[in-house]
Each structure stands twice: as C-alpha cells, then as structure tokens.
Amino acid sequence: MNRFRLDGKVAVVTGGGSGLGAGFALALSEAGADVVIAGRRRAPLDEVAHRVRAAGGRCEPVPTDVTDPAECDVLVLAAMSRFGRLDILVNNAGVSHVAPAIHERPSDFRAVVDINLMGAYWMAQAAARAMEPGSAIVNVASMLGLIKSALPQAAYAASKAGLIALTRDLANQWSGRRGIRVNAIAPGFVETDMIADLPPATLDQFLLGCPLGRPGQQREIDGAVVFLASDAASYITGSTLAVDGGTSGH
Numbered sequence: 493m494n495r496f497r498l499d500g501k502v503a504v505v506t507g508g509g510s511g512l513g514a515g516f517a518l519a520l521s522e523a524g525a526d527v528v529i530a531g532r533r534r535a536p537l538d539e540v541a542h543r544v545r546a547a548g549g550r551c552e553p554v555p556t557d558v559t560d561p562a563e564c565d566v567l568v569l570a571a572m573s574r575f576g577r578l579d580i581l582v583n584n585a586g587v588s589h590v591a592p593a594i595h596e597r598p599s600d601f602r603a604v605v606d607i608n609l610m611g612a613y614w615m616a617q618a619a620a621r622a623m624e625p626g627s628a629i630v631n632v633a634s635m636l637g638l639i640k641s642a643l644p645q646a647a648y649a650a651s652k653a654g655l656i657a658l659t660r661d662l663a664n665q666w667s668g669r670r671g672i673r674v675n676a677i678a679p680g681f682v683e684t685d686m687i688a689d690l691p692p693a694t695l696d697q698f699l700l701g702c703p704l705g706r707p708g709q710q711r712e713i714d715g716a717v718v719f720l721a722s723d724a725a726s727y728i729t730g731s732t733l734a735v736d737g738g739t740s741g742h
Contacts, residue, residue, distance in 0.1 A: 495724040499524035502575040503721065504567065506558050506615055507585035509536030511684040512632065512713060514543075516582050519714035520721065521549030525580065528571040530556035550575075558585045558611030564618040572622055580721045581619040583612040583655075584632040588648045601647040608651035609658065616662055616674070625671025630720045631659050633676045635736040642698055652678075656732050663730030673729040675720045680736025682708040704737035 503520045507513035508529025514536075517527045521544045529551060531537050537553035544551035552574045556567045571578050586608045589600050616629055636645060637652030656676055663674040681698055690698075699705055716735045719725055734740045 495726075496719065496722045497524050498580070498718070498722055501525045501579040501721075502528070502571060502577050503580035503582060504528045504530065504571050504578060504615075504619065505582040505584055506530045506556070506567075506611070507632075508553075509533060509540055512679070512682065512710065513582070513584040514540045515710040515714055516584060516717050517544055517551065518547065518549075519711075519718055520580065520582070521547065521551065523718050523722070525721075526550040526552075526575045528552045528554055528567070528574065530554050530558070530567050531585070532557055558615055559606045561614040561618070564611075564614045567615075568618045568622050577624070578619060578622045579624075579627045581615060581623075581627075581629045582632065582717060582721070583615055583629065585611055585615075586632065586651075588645065590643050590645055590648075592644045593646045596644075596646060604647035605651045605654070608648070609654045612655055613658060616658075620662075620666060620670065620672055623670070623672050626723075626726075627672045628721045628725070629662070629672060629674045630717050631655050631674070631676040632717075633659070633678045633732060635678045635680045635734060635740045638678055638732075638734065638740040642694075659732060660730045667729040673720075673725070675725070675728060675730070676732040677713065677716045677720065678732050678734045678736060678740065679713050680708055680734075680739045682710065682713055684710070702737040702739045706737065708735065708737060 509531035541551040541553040634652040659676040666672040
C-alpha cells in the first residue's frame with residue numbers, strides 16, 4: 493500500500509483555491525506530498541493553505557493566471573524554490589459557461605477554452621521542463637468531454653474533450669522519452685460550488701443517466717487523483733479515468 497503514498501513528492505494544483513482543487517490539495521497533502529496551490533485570487537488560496545497547514549502539511553499559495561505562459565513558468569519556479577522539486581501537476585483550473593450555441597459570444601467561448609484547455613497546456617509545458625522521470629500530470633477533464641450535455645455548453649464540452657485528446661498526445665510524447673506519465677480524470681456531477689446553484693429538478697434530470705443515482709463526493713474524486721499521481725499507477729499513461737458514477741458508460 494506504500495505505493496499509494498506521496499511522501500517526499502511535491503505537487504502543484506491549479507484552481508486550488510476552491511471546489512475540487514481545494515480538496516485535491518488537502519488529499520495530496522494527506523497522502524504525504526508538499527503542495528503548491530495556484531489560482532487567480534489570493535484570499536481563497538491563503539484559506540486553503542491554512543487548512544493544509546492546520547492538518548500538518550506544507551502548502552505554498554501562489555496567485556497565478558494559467559492563461560499566461562509566463563505566469564505558469566513563475567509558478568513552477570516558485571515550487572522549485574520552495575520545495576526543491578516538482579513531481580506532480582494537477583491541471584484543475586477551469587470555468588464553465590452555459591449559452592445556446594447560436595447566441596454564444598466569441599469572447600465567452602475563447603475565455604473557456606483559454607483557461608480549460610490552453611491553460612492546462614501552458615502549465616504542462618512549464619512543469620515538464622522541471623520534472624524528473626517518474627513524475628505525473630493529472631488533467632481534470634469532465635464526463636462532458638465523453639458524452640453529451642443536458643445543457644448548452646459547447647465551449648466547456650469542447651475544451652474538456654480537447655483536454656482528453658491533449659492528455660493522449662502528451663503521454664505519447666513524454667512518457668517514454670521523459671518518464672512523465674500524463675493521465676486525465678473525467679468527473680461527473682460532484683457536490684461542489686459548480687453545481688450548487690443548479691435547480692433540484694435540473695440535477696435530478698442529469699442524474700437520470702447515472703447508475704449510482706447520486707452526485708459524487710469530493711473524497712471519491714480525490715482518490716482517483718491520488719492514485720494517478722502515485723507510483724501505484726506507474727504503468728498507466730494516456731488514459732482517462734471516468735469518475736462519474738457510471739454515467740458515461742450507461
């Protein structure tokens with residue numbers, strides 16, 4: 493079971509100030525990793541860092557806009573300066589947008605793709621330059637990159653499907669040559685801030701296609717991330733793990 497541990501490793505989590513990203517930071521720390529969390533707003537990062545430290549972990553908050561490649565480089569340098577290495581990147585930063593395709597503004601579409609897909613690419617580039625063989629990148633995609641959405645979310649769905657394809661390509665480029673495994677998870681509906689404002693009837697409609705019949709819990713997504721980041725997944729790369737209660741396979 494020690495292969496699931498992350499002792500002595502350093503992880504960067506983007507979008508680490510709230511939602512799934514905050515949970516990932518806590519879970520990675522609990523598994524033994526030192527954690528650097530990134531996001532656009534300082535206050536939420538400081539709050540999560542306080543929670544990690546209160547639980548006995550080490551955490552460094554670094555305000556970062558992942559749409560700027562230069563800021564991604566600065567984030568990696570901050571991790572290296574603080575902890576001396578970088579072993580794990582969790583590409584979690586993301587936004588959603590709901591709009592009928594016929595009415596969606598170019599600026600809104602670009603903003604989603606810029607963060608969800610391009611931001612993940614810039615972060616992967618920056619991290620790979622610093623990572624040693626045995627490192628791991630976990631991209632946080634979505635089941636909506638695998639199946640249709642009940643809501644009009646062209647930008648979000650396209651960005652997450654693109655992230656899954658990016659995962660395969662980077663794994664092909666880096667796993668053998670650089671020793672960096674690259675995988676993705678595709679969460680379903682999880683009880684986070686992102687679905688908190690959904691009307692109950694809408695959520696019930698979404699869950700009709702879920703064999704487990706309920707939203708996921710943070711801890712259930714944490715387990716997938718920690719697994720893919722750990723040596724227990726050393727022979728897994730280029731894969732997308734659906735963590736969606738069976739929805740994408742229904």
